[in-house]
Amino acid sequence: MSANYVVTGASGVLGAALAVRLNESGLVPKGLGRKPKPPGFVGHWLQCDLTDAASVESCLADADVVVHCASSPLEPEKDRITMRNLIAVARRTRCHIVYVSICSMESAAPYNDYYKSKLSDERDLELSGISYGIVRIAQFHPFVSRLLSHLVVGPIILAPKLQFQPIDVAFAAEVLCKFAMDRKEGRSPDVHGPQSFTQRELIHAWLRGNRMKKIVLPFPRIGKLKQLGRIEPVEGLSGGRTWQQWLREEEGSPSPYTW
Ligand SMILES: NC(=O)c1ccc[n+]([C@@H]2O[C@H](COP(=O)([O-])OP(=O)(O)OC[C@H]3O[C@@H](n4cnc5c(N)ncnc54)[C@H](OP(=O)(O)O)[C@@H]3O)[C@@H](O)[C@H]2O)c1
Structure with a gap:
């Protein structure tokens, strides 16, 4: 009998890409989110607010692996409640939790509650005694694009000093899928895009695109901007489309992010 996979945040950017990837690998994951099943999602859907302990308990009762892609960056305190709920369920059911995190958060965390909460989530998992894996990923292409769009002010684009390794979401989902299917324990190597860009390189390519x-x-x-400026390049697994390729092929399509 094949294992039961649940992808939390399966209506989101990474969760949706991961669900597709798991399907292609022969698994039929259940998707989980607060809203009803999104159109086009293949497989069973669990409507659940992860901050509600009872709902998490019943929705994940028969899960073998939970890949946790759900997140509320504007409400980090809710993400912390979610992590406690997931760990409590995993202690009872012995399911394996895969947590998606962000590369190079340590130096940015003092300036950002979301990064702080993600570091605390990682620590909770490490101390929990449950079976878990952590995959840290660099900034997604559509995230960087959305961020740059907010730096446009009339005829000007503001260029704060930063350095990103933007990553193709499909590549991130591919690595995450393999890590989850292997049920690897502990931290994976960091996952990032094939190139590291300064703000000028990022912005010029984005403007051209x-x-x-x-x-x-x-x-x-x-x-x-302070926290983003603290993100430093990492060395780990890299691949997928470059920033320029992604801009050529996808820019112009609506952003998946609403912020
Ligand atoms: N964006 C990036 O560049 C980036 C880079 C590295 C790592 N990451 C990490 O990757 C993960 C996914 O990021 P993303 O950009 O794909 O996020 P996203 O597109 O904003 O999706 C987040 C999903 O979480 C769901 N969600 C939020 N709160 C929930 C709750 N209480 N209960 C159930 N579902 C909830 C939302 O669905 P509903 O609203 O339908 O519930 C949404 O589908 C996050 O952990 C993030 O930190 C992101």
Whole structure:
């Protein structure tokens, strides 16, 4: 009998890509999210708010592996409740939890509650005694694109100092799928895109991809930009489309992010 996989956040960017990948690998994962089943999702859907302990308990009762892609960056305290609920269920059912995290958070965490909460989630898992894996991934292409769109102010694009290794979501899902299917324990190597870009390189490629002309204005890392400026390049597993390839093939399509 094949194992029961549940993908939390399966309506989101990574969760949806992972569900497709698991299906292609011959598994039929159940998707989980707060809203009803999204159109096009293949397989069973669990409507569940992960902050509700009783609902988590009943929805995950027969799960063998839970790949946790759900997240609420604007409400990190809710993500912390979710992690406690997942660990409590795993203690009872002995399911394996795969947690998706973010590369290079340590130096950014002092400036950002979301990164702090993700580091705490990782620590909770490490101390939990349950079977778990952690996969840290660099910034997704559509995330970086959305971020840059917010830096446009009229004829100007603000250019705070930063360095990203943007990653193709399909590649991230491929690595995550393999890690989850192997039920690897502990931290995987960090997963990132094939190139590391400074803010100027990122922005110039993005402007070209969007056929936009803007004045690129160096800008101090203040407010929310402070944390992003602290993200440092990592060395681990890399692959997938480059930033330029992704811009050529996908830019112009609506952003999956609503922030
Ligand atoms: N974005 C990036 O660049 C990036 C980079 C590295 C790692 N990551 C990590 O990858 C994971 C997925 O990120 P993403 O960008 O794919 O996220 P996303 O597109 O924003 O999707 C998050 C999903 O979580 C679900 N969700 C949120 N709160 C929930 C709750 N209480 N109960 C059930 N479902 C809940 C949402 O669905 P409903 O609203 O329908 O519930 C949504 O589908 C996160 O852990 C993130 O930290 C992201």
